[in-house]
Amino acid sequence: MGGKVTVVGAGFYGSTTALRLAEYNIFDTVVLTDIVEGKPEGLALDMNQSRSIEGFETKIIGATTSPEGAGYEATANSDVVVITAGLPRKPGMSRMDLIGVNAGIVRGVAENIAKHSPNAVIIVVSNPLDEMTALAQIATKFPKNRVMGQAGMLDTARFTNFVAEKLNVKVGSVKTLTLGSHGDTMVPVPSRCTVDGKPLSDLLSQVEIDELVDRTRNGGAEVVALLKTGSAYYAPSAAAARMAKAVIEDSGAVMPVCAWVDGEYGISGVYLGVEAQIGRSGIKKVVESKLTDSEVEALKAAAEAVRAKQADVQTL
Numbered sequence: 001m002g003g004k005v006t007v008v009g010a011g012f013y014g015s016t017t018a019l020r021l022a023e024y025n026i027f028d029t030v031v032l033t034d035i036v037e038g039k040p041e042g043l044a045l046d047m048n049q050s051r052s053i054e055g056f057e058t059k060i061i062g063a064t065t066s067p068e069g070a071g072y073e074a075t076a077n078s079d080v081v082v083i084t085a086g087l088p089r090k091p092g093m094s095r096m097d098l099i100g101v102n103a104g105i106v107r108g109v110a111e112n113i114a115k116h117s118p119n120a121v122i123i124v125v126s127n128p129l130d131e132m133t134a135l136a137q138i139a140t141k142f143p144k145n146r147v148m149g150q151a152g153m154l155d156t157a158r159f160t161n162f163v164a165e166k167l168n169v170k171v172g173s174v175k176t177l178t179l180g181s182h183g184d185t186m187v188p189v190p191s192r193c194t195v196d197g198k199p200l201s202d203l204l205s206q207v208e209i210d211e212l213v214d215r216t217r218n219g220g221a222e223v224v225a226l227l228k229t230g231s232a233y234y235a236p237s238a239a240a241a242r243m244a245k246a247v248i249e250d251s252g253a254v255m256p257v258c259a260w261v262d263g264e265y266g267i268s269g270v271y272l273g274v275e276a277q278i279g280r281s282g283i284k285k286v287v288e289s290k291l292t293d294s295e296v297e298a299l300k301a302a303a304e305a306v307r308a309k310q311a312d313v314q315t316l
Contacts, residue, residue: 002248004029014032015032020238022047035065035067040062069115078117081113084125093224102126124258133148147282149259152274159212173195175193181302187273188216191291193209248280250279255276259271
């Protein structure tokens with residue numbers, strides 16, 4: 001065991017992520033923060049009381065913070081910081097509808113984190129994801145490899161689940177991949193989708209695959225519409241926690257994440273959903289895998305779509 005991880009934002013997403021990280025039993029400390037007074041402390045107290053039952057020693061600390069930076073000393077010298085702060089979507093809202101309000105929140109959080117944990121690796125999960133990841137890097141002034149976003153892990157997990165349910169097979173037998181952005185320009189990679197090693201296209205028609213892709217692209221909205229209040233957090237928190245685990249263990253695991261792309265696939269200067277090797281330095285390298293020409297074209301289109309919006313966040 002060793003290391004310290006901070007989760008900023010103690011809503012459903014943040015609190016579930018904090019608990020998952022604690023239950024891994026690989027960190028010394030998990031810090032959970034929120035601007036709602038007493039909420040993170042109360043959740044931490046509750047989680048710590050589960051330690052003897054679930055058999056983990058990681059200590060959970062709750063800290064109320066202010067936008068001005070009070071309370072952030074509890075997060076000092078974190079190895080990994082997961083930023084979940086911001087408003088969730090309401091039914092009918094797109095992720096982009098949140099950009100104005102969440103930009104202010106994420107910028108403030110990022111600046112406070114940089115002050116207290118100058119060597120941390122940052123995992124952003126606030127929406128709109130690709131834009132908030134770019135903003136967190138600008139606000140912290142951290143090297144780009146130390147700031148990444150969680151999207152591809154979640155989108156891939158959704159796609160995998162839908163394929164497994166459609167074919168009535170074990171999820172463990174299904175491998176899928178999505179790249180691009182977390183939203184309208186998500187790029188599923190059919191050439192990398194298999195079931196028990198067999199190409200997905202052998203098992204489903206193109207129409208059926210397109211339907212599952214569409215459902216994946218709208219996966220978050222489908223959950224939001226059913227919940228009415230709030231958005232998904234069980235699958236997203238699992239994805240963010242696995243990324244933080246890969247960082248602290250310096251595992252070199254290859255995961256689809258939102259990373260800074262600089263030359264790979266002929267794309268430069270943008271945060272984009274790609275496969276990357278994760279370790280203590282954050283993104284060790286972007287893994288350029290073999291894609292078909294049409295998949296590369298879709299990835300380039302996604303890059304241009306998010307590039308314009310990421311340029312806008314500098315002023316937010």
